Structure formats: C-alpha cells, structure tokens
Amino acid sequence: MTTGMSIGAIARSAGIAPSAIRYYERSGLLPKPARRSGQRRYTAETVGRLRIIQVARAAGFTITQTRTFLSGFSGATPPAARWRALAAQKIEELDLLMTQIARMRLVLKSSFQCGCLRIEDCERAILAAGPREGDAGRDEPCA
Amino acid sequence: MTTGMSIGAIARSAGIAPSAIRYYERSGLLPKPARRSGQRRYTAETVGRLRIIQVARAAGFTITQTRTFLSGFSGATPPAARWRALAAQKIEELDLLMTQIARMRLVLKSSFQCGCLRIEDCERAILAAGPREGDAGRDEPCA
DNA sequence: GTACTAATTGAAGTGCGGTTTAAGTCAAGC
DNA sequence: GCTTGACTTAAACCGCACTTCAATTAGTAC
Numbered sequence: 081m082t083t084g085m086s087i088g089a090i091a092r093s094a095g096i097a098p099s100a101i102r103y104y105e106r107s108g109l110l111p112k113p114a115r116r117s118g119q120r121r122y123t124a125e126t127v128g129r130l131r132i133i134q135v136a137r138a139a140g141f142t143i144t145q146t147r148t149f150l151s152g153f154s155g156a157t158p159p160a161a162r163w164r165a166l167a168a169q170k171i172e173e174l175d176l177l178m179t180q181i182a183r184m185r186l187v188l189k190s191s192f193q194c195g196c197l198r199i200e201d202c203e204r205a206i207l208a209a210g211p212r213e214g215d216a217g218r219d220e221p222c223a
Numbered sequence: 224m225t226t227g228m229s230i231g232a233i234a235r236s237a238g239i240a241p242s243a244i245r246y247y248e249r250s251g252l253l254p255k256p257a258r259r260s261g262q263r264r265y266t267a268e269t270v271g272r273l274r275i276i277q278v279a280r281a282a283g284f285t286i287t288q289t290r291t292f293l294s295g296f297s298g299a300t301p302p303a304a305r306w307r308a309l310a311a312q313k314i315e316e317l318d319l320l321m322t323q324i325a326r327m328r329l330v331l332k333s334s335f336q337c338g339c340l341r342i343e344d345c346e347r348a349i350l351a352a353g354p355r356e357g358d359a360g361r362d363e364p365c366a
Numbered sequence: 367g368t369a370c371t372a373a374t375t376g377a378a379g380t381g382c383g384g385t386t387t388a389a390g391t392c393a394a395g396c
Numbered sequence: 397g398c399t400t401g402a403c404t405t406a407a408a409c410c411g412c413a414c415t416t417c418a419a420t421t422a423g424t425a426c
Binding site for chain 2: 413416
C-alpha cells in the first residue's frame with residue numbers, strides 16, 4: 081500500500097492480464113505510472129480506472145474512443161467539442177444497440193420458453209422496427 | 224424477375240459487402256444459394272436472414288455463436304440443449320451489457336449536460352452497481 | 367468479335383485487441 | 397554466489413471478421 085501495487089497485483093484485482101495493462105498504457109488509456117527500480121507501481125485509483133475502461137470496452141468503445149472518453153475528463157477542463165460530439169454520437173449508437181439487444185433478448189427468451197419459434201417469427205420480432213427506424217413500443221411477447 | 228437476386232443486389236439491399244456475404248456462406252451462416260451459370264442467386268428471404276445476422280453481430284454474438292443461434296431454429300426442431308444453454312448464457316450477458324450500457328449512457332449524457340463531471344464521479348456512477356464484470360470466454364481446456 | 371461489367375475462386379492481406387516470446391533486470395532467500 | 401520469481405522491453409504472433417488481389421468467366425451492348 082505504501083509502496084504501491086505491482087502490475088501483477090493490480091492485474092489480479094481488476095481481473096485483467098498484465099499484458100493488457102501494458103497495452104493500455106502504450107495505447108494512452110493509462111498514464112505512465114511511477115517506477116521503483118524499473119517496475120511499475122500503481123495506486124488503488126488505477127483499479128477504478130481499469131474498471132471504467134472495461135465497461136467502456138464492453139459497451140462497444142474502441143480503444144481510441146475510450147481514450148477520447150477518458151481524456152474528456154482530463155483535469156478540470158470541461159468536455160471539449162470533440163468529446164461532446166463523440167458523446168452525442170455514442171449515445172445514439174447506444175440507444176440503437178439497446179433496442180436491438182432488448183429485441184434479441186426477447187427472442188432468446190421466448191425461443192426457449194415456447195420452443196416453437198421459427199426463424200421467420202424471429203425475423204419479425206427482431207426486425208419489427210427496422211434496423212434504422214425508432215419505432216416506439218412494439219414489444220411483442222411471443223410466448 | 225423470378226431469376227433471383229445477384230450477390231451485388233442483395234448486398235446493396237442489406238447494406239453489406241458482397242465479400243461479407245461470401246464469408247458468411249463459408250462460415251455456415253447462410254445456406255449455399257442456387258446458382259445460375261455459376262453465379263449465386265438469392266431470394267428476398269435472404270435479406271431478412273442477413274438483417275438478423277447483423278443484429279446478432281451488433282449484440283455481440285461471434286460468428287460461431289450466430290451460427291448456433293440461427294441453427295437453434297433449424298426446421299421445426301425445438302431448440303436443442305446446446306442452443307438452450309447458449310441462449311440462457313447469452314441472456315445473462317445481454318442483461319449485464321444492458322445495465323452497463325445504461326450507465327454509460329447516463330454518464331455520457333450528464334457529462335456533456337453539466338460539463339463539470341470529474342473522472343471520479345464517473346467511476347462512482349458507472350461502477351455503482353458492483354463489479355460484476357462479464358466473462359470473455361477465457362477458459363481454454365488444454366486438450 | 368470486342369468491350370465492359372459483374373460475378374467467380376483461393377490465397378493473401380488488414381486492423382483490432384491483445385498475448386506470447388526472448389532476452390534481460392532486480393530484490394530476496396539460501 | 398546462485399537460484400527463484402516477478403518484473404522489464406521490443407517484436408513477433410494470434411484469432412476474428414472481413415477485405416483485397418489476381419486471374420478467370422459469364423452475360424450484355426455495340
């Protein structure tokens with residue numbers, strides 16, 4: 081604690097490989113940490129940072145987008161225009177993704193509840209609102 | 224007219240590259256279509272199939288998972304055990320993903336509304352509901 | 367027949383997100 | 397001193413999901 085955590089320790093506590101952490105550092109997602117005789121020393125703060133990175137990645141951010149995401153918070157600077165645009169665009173993407181996932185979930189759920197779903201039903205269920213159009217409230221309970 | 228659609232036509236109408244369609248065929252996501260003098264001929268049905276594939280991919284299914292997903296509906300066969308297990312597991316993944324995306328969306332939204340969010344606030348917001356992080360299928364049997 | 371376009375193939379290439387490898391450094395314990 | 401184990405680096409490698417390439421063929425227009 082007083083000495084800081086090694087890369088192995090922080091990797092274990094974040095459930096991630098040391099190689100990934102080095103890769104994130106190389107990619108500019110993590111700041112270069114202090115070193116003690118050549119070895120990286122991290123604080124607990126970095127664990128939180130790693131978790132955000134994991135969530136961002138799981139939400140579909142690329143490494144580059146995640147870097148922009150993180151740098152949107154840099155210091156006390158209010159989000160720059162570039163960051164704002166990215167955020168707005170990403171929100172739209174996330175909304176679309178959410179509806180698609182919701183539909184996919186519905187199909188998965190109903191398909192192994194009723195056991196009689198055919199692929200044509202699936203197409204209708206998933207594609208009900210079209211891949212682009214924001215159709216409201218057409219949640220079909222197939223089961 | 225009843226000659227069916229060319230790969231170029233179906234690619235345009237699905238908003239996807241012909242090369243991707245051939246790749247899907249190779250990967251077993253699409254059945255081998257009829258041929259007229261060597262060239263693939265598709266029906267409109269395949270457009271729907273392609274859309275499902277796109278949604279499945281967008282929801283995070285790999286090609287292999289998508290194949291299992293599609294084959295879960297094969298013929299009139301009720302979903303097999305393998306498919307059911309995949310579906311159950313995928314639903315859990317999707318649920319986790321949904322909550323994470325919702326949080327991410329919230330953070331994105333609030334961050335460019337108030338313009339004063341710091342990264343520590345972000346960590347608290349995103350990580351609020353606990354670090355139940357998704358699996359990456361990292362268990363590989365050494366066979 | 368000639369030209370042009372869109373299709374065909376297998377093989378090789380690409381970009382992403384890491385992982386693995388090879389060779390070496392450091393601190394501790396025997 | 398020697399060994400052990402966790403770390404360091406650059407560079408090579410990997411799997412995925414496609415894309416691109418090169419050479420060829422089929423159909424249509426003139």
